Amino acid sequence: MISKLLIANRGEIACRIIRTAREMGIATVAVYSDADAKALHVRQADEAVHIGPSPAAESYLVGEKIIAAAKQTGAEAIHPGYGFLSENAGFAQAVIDAGLIWVGPKPSSIDAMGLKDAAKKLMREAGVPVTPGYEGEDQSVERLKQEADAIGYPVLIKAVAGGGGKGMRKVDRAEDFEASLESCRREAKASFSNDEVLLEKWITSPRHIEVQVFGDSHGNVVHLFERDCSLQRRHQKVIEEAPAPGMDEATREDICAAAVRAAKAVDYEGAGTIEFIADASEGLRADRIFFMEMNTRLQVEHPVTEEITGVDLVEWQLRVASGEPIPMKQDDLFIDGHSIEARLYAEDPAGGFLPSTGRLDHFDLGAEGRIETGVEEGDMISPYYDPMVAKLVVWGETRAEAIDQLADIAESVEIWPVKTNAAFIANCLRDEDFEDANLDTGFIEAKLDTLVSADEAGDDIWQTAADFIALAQTEEHEDLPIGLRLNAPGKLNATLTHKGETRTVSAAASHVDSLATGFVDPERAVVFADGQSFVFERQSRGSGAAAAGDGAILAPMPGKVIAVDVAEGDAVTAGQRLMVLEAMKMEHALTAPFDGTVTELSAATGGQVQVEAVLAVVEPKEE
Template identity: 50%
Template sequence: MITKLLIANRGEIACRIARTAHRMGVRTVAVFSDADCNAPHVRLCDEAIHLGPAPAAESYLIAEKIIAAAKRTGADAIHPGYGFLSENADFAEAVEDAGIIFVGPTAETIRAMGSKSAAKDLMEEAGVPVTPGYQGEDQSLRTFRDAAERIGYPVLLKATAGGGGKGMRMVENAADLADTLDSARREAKSAFGDERFLIEKYVPHARHLEVQIFGDGKGNVVHMFERDCSVQRRHQKIIEEAPAPDLPPAVRAKLLEAGVNAGKAVNYRGAGTVEFLYDTGGQDGGQVYFMEMNTRLQVEHPVSEMITGLDFVEWQLRIASGDGLPYRQEDIVELGHAFEARLYAEDASQNFAPSIGTLTTLHLPGGRARIDSGVEEGQTITPHYDPMIAKIITHGARRSIALNRLVMALEETRVAGLETNAPFLHRLAQHPKFARGEVSTRFIEHHGSELFDEPAPDAPVWAAAALFLRHVPDAPAAPAFRLNRAAHEVLWLEHDGEPALFHLYQEEDGYRAVLEPDASAAARREGREAKPAQSFTFTGSRAANGEISLTVNGRRLTAKAARHGKGVRIWLGAEQFDIRLVDPLTGAQSEGSAEGSLTAPMPGIVTLLNAKPGDEIAAGASLLVMEAMKMEHSIKAPAAGVLKAYRFSPGDQVKEGDLLVEFEAAE
C-alpha cells in the first residue's frame, strides 16, 4: 500500500489528488515553482519541495528534481497528474528504476501510445478502426501533399507527440498546406521537442467521443462508459458531458468495445482514455474511428466520476498499490448525466486569447455544482502555465436537469481582474441546439454569430455602474455625483472605449437618468449619426458584498459589481459589462483601441519575423509571430504601409506592452 505520495503537478489536479490521498490515509508531498509558492496545492499537502523558477522547463518538467524530491521526503509513489511529465515514458521508467511506484501505465505502454502514428499502427493490428491518413516516417512536404491529395481535403495535421490541441491544424486546401505545416511544426517543437507529424482525413460532420478505461496491467480492462467532448475551440475541449447524448445503441456498443480492446492491446495499467471520431454524416455515417489514447487521467474525468459514483484517483492509487481492479464491469452502473465546463482566463471575443492578471474577484458557484479549482482570489494567472481557473461540474438524473444546473452555476460565476470565458460558456450552454444534444466538433464555428454576440449595456447596467462608482473612494472627484442632493449632475461613463454622458436628475421618488451614448470626440469628428438618448427612472442601493438592488422603470432586479481595472465589472445574470468613470476634462478624447496594436499582448518569446525593413505590407498581413501561454500569436499590420524596423529578434523574450514593430501606415 502507498503510504506517502509525491504529486508531480500543480493547480486543480494536484489539489484533487491530495484530497483523495488524505481520505485514504496517504500522506502527500507537493512540488512547486517560484510562481506557486503560496498556491492552494502547496498548503493542502503535508510537505512541499521547491523545484525552481516559474517556467515549467526549469521546474515541473525536470524529472531529476522530482525524483530527488521523492527520495528526500521518503515518498514511495509519484502521481504525475496530467500535463507536464504525465505521458513521458522516460520519466515513468526513471521513477520505477529509482524504486518508486509510478501511478500510471508502464513506460512501455506510454511509448506505444505516446506517438499518434505508432498508436494508429498498433490499433489497426488490434482490429480497432482508425481514421484514414498517413503516419509514416517520411516527413517531407511532398509526402504530405501526396497523402492529402489521396485522402482529399480538408485534412488535419497532428503532432505525433501532441496533446491538448497543441500542434494540430486543419487545412482547407493545397495552397495552405506548406505554411500551415511550418507553423504547426514550430509549435510542436516548442511544446513537445518533437516536430514529427501525421495527416488524416478531416471529418466535417463529426463528434469527439472518448471511452474512460481502467486496466490492472494483467490483461483485465473495464470501461466507465463514454464522454462527448465535441464542443471545442482551437481543438481544445471546453464543455464535456457523459454519457454522450443521442448516441445509437449499436454505435455505443461498438465504441465501448473498441475502447476496451485498445486497452487490452497494450496490457493497460491504471486510468486511460481512448479517443474516437464519430462520423455522423456522409456515406460513412455511423462509423467510429480511433484517434489517440491518452495514457493518464483526463481533465474531463469528473463527468465520468459523477455518472458512476466512483473516485478515479482512488482507483489509480489502489491499482498502483497492486490491489487490482476494485470492480468488475458488471458492477459499474451508469447513474444520470453530468456536464463539465472549463472556466479559462481567456478572452473569447479575441479568438480565446489567454488573459493574465490578478484574480481581484473570484466567486465560484456552490450548492448546485462540484468545483475543481487550484486557484483562489488574489492569486495571479501567469503566462507560464495553462490558464484554467476551475472546472464547473453538474449532475442530474436527466440531461436536462444537469444542463439547467450548469446554466445556473455559470450565472453565479464572477471573476474580475482579467478576462474569462464564463459569459461565452453560458451562451453556449443555453443554445437551443446544444440543449437538444445536436453537437459536433464544429459547433462553435457554425454558431459563432450567436455565441460571440455580446449584448450592449442597458439601463440596469448603467444605473448599477453609477451607483457603484459613486462609492469608490478614489474615483475622479469631478463631476460630483451626490445622490442626496437635488441637482442635475453628469457622469462620463465609458464602455468598450466609447464614452457616454450620464445625466442624473433627483426626483421625489428616486432618480431620472438620461444617457447620451457614443459621446466621443472621434464620433463627432467622423460625423457619425448620434445614437438616440435613453431615458429611464431608477432607485437602488448597494450592499457591502457588491450586490446592487435596483428598480428600473418599475422592474426589480439584482446586479453584482466588483472593481475591475480602472472601473467596475457589472454582472446581470451571466453577462458582464465593464464600465469606467472618466475625468470630464479628458473623457471626450478617450479613443483607445487595441485593434491593430503592434505591442506584445502578453509576455512571451518572438519566434518568427515575416518581413524585412523597407517591405511594403498589406493591411492584415502577419508581421511577426510570438509564442505565449503555449500558443502562437500573430502580430498583424493595422493598415497598408511600410515596415520600418523590428525591435526584437527570434528567441528574444518580450514583456507585455513592449513595442515589437515600427510601422508607418500609408497615406
C-alpha cells in the same frame, strides 16, 4: 497502500488529488515554482518543496528535481496529474528506477501509444476501427501526395508526435497539399523535434467521442463509458459531457468494447482514455467511429465520468498503483443521469481570447455544482501556465437539467479584474443547436460571432452601477464624493466612465435589483451580469482605470512601458495621457485622475512592471 504521495503538478488537478489522498489517509507532498510559492495546492498539501524558477521548463518539467523532492520528503509514490510529465515514458521509468511507485501506466504502454502512426497500426491489429489513412515509413512528398490522392480530399495531415492541435493541417485540394505539408512539418519539427506525419481521411461531421478505460496489474480492464468532447476551440476542449448525447446502447457497447481491446493491446494499467472520431453525418453509428489516439493519463474531463458512475478515479489510481485490483467489475458499473463540465479560462473572448492575468481581487464561483479549482480570492493568475481558472461540473437526471444548471452557474460567475470566458460558456450552453445535440467539432468556430458576448455595457448595466453607488452611499453614510450631487435622501447623480464613455446617471438606492451583484469602492463600481464584469470608473477619481484615489497611477496588469509622456514636476490636466503600457498584446493609456502636478515618476520607457506597481504620483492642483 501508499502512505505518502508526491504530486508532480500544480493548480486544480493537484488540489483534486490532494482531496482524495486526504480522504484515504495518504499524506501529500506538493512541489512548486517561484510563481506558485503561495498557491492553493501548496497551502493544502502536508508538505511542499520548491523546485525552481517560474517557467515550467525550469521547474515542473525537470524530472530530476521532482524525484529528488520525493526522496527528500520520504514520499513513496509520484502522481503526475495531467500535462507536464504525465505522458513522459522516460520520466515514468526514472521514477520506477529510483525505487518509487509511478501512479500511471507502464512506460512501455506510454511508449506504445506515444506516436500516432505506431499506435494506429497496433490498434488495427487489435481489431480496433481506425480512420482510413496512411501511416507508412515512406515520408517522401511524392508518396504522401500519392496516398492523399488515393484517400480522397479533404485529407488531414497530422504530426505523428503531435498533440494539443499542433502539427495538423486540413487540405481541401490537391494543389494545396505540398504547401500544407511543408507548413505542418515545420511546426511539428519546432514543437516535437519530429517532422514525420501521417494522413487521415477528413471526417465531414466529426464528433469527438472518448472512452474512459482502467486497467490493473492483475490483467483486468474495464471501461467507464463514454464522454463527448466535441465543443472545442482551436482543438482545445471547452465543454465535455457524459454520456454522449444520441449514443444508443448497441453503439455504446461496440465502441466501449473496442476501447477495452485497445487498452489490453498495450497491457494497460491505471486510468486512460481511448479517443475516437465519429462521422456523425447520419448520427452515431459503430461503423463510423474510428480510433484517433490514446491519452495515457487522467483526463481534465474525468469528473463527468465520476459524476455518472459514482467512481472516484483518483482513488482507483492510487489503489491500483499500490497493487490492488480494480475495485469494481464491468457488470457493476452503470450510467446514472447526465454530467457536463465547462473549462473556465482566464481569457478575454471579446479581445480575441487573449489570456488575462493578474490578481483575483474578487472571486466567487457560487456554491452550486462541483467546482474544481486551484485558486482562491487574492491569488494570482500567472502568465507562466495554462490559464484555466476552474472546472465547473454539474450532474442532472437529464441532459436538459444539467445544461440549465451549468448555464446558471456560468452566468453567475463573479471574477474581477481578471476576465474569463464565463459568458461564452453560457452562450454555448444556451444555444439551440447545443440543447438539441446538433454537435460537431466545428460548432464553436461556425457560431463564434454569436457566442462571444459584447463587452459593452447596456443601459441597464449603467443604471445598476449608478444605483449601486447610491446604495453604498445610503448604507455606509460615506462622505459624498466629488462628482455625485445629492438630490434627495438615497438619490444622486453619478458620473461614470466605462471604456472611454462618460455618462451622468440619475440613481437611487431603492432601484437596485435584488438579483444584481457587484461592489463599489472609492475608485469604481463593478457590476457582475451574465458571466461578465463591467467596470465603471467614478469620475472624481479620473478616467484612467489605473488611477488610485490618492493620485497614485498603478499598473493594471503586468506589462511593458512603451511610452512616457511626462516628467517629474510637469503640470497635467484631468484625462491627460501620462504613459502607455503594453500588456497582453494590447496598449493601455494611463491618464491623470485630476488637474495637478507629477510629483513622482518611476516608470521608464522599455521597463517591465508588475500589476499594481506605482508608476507615477499626481498631486491635485490647489484650489
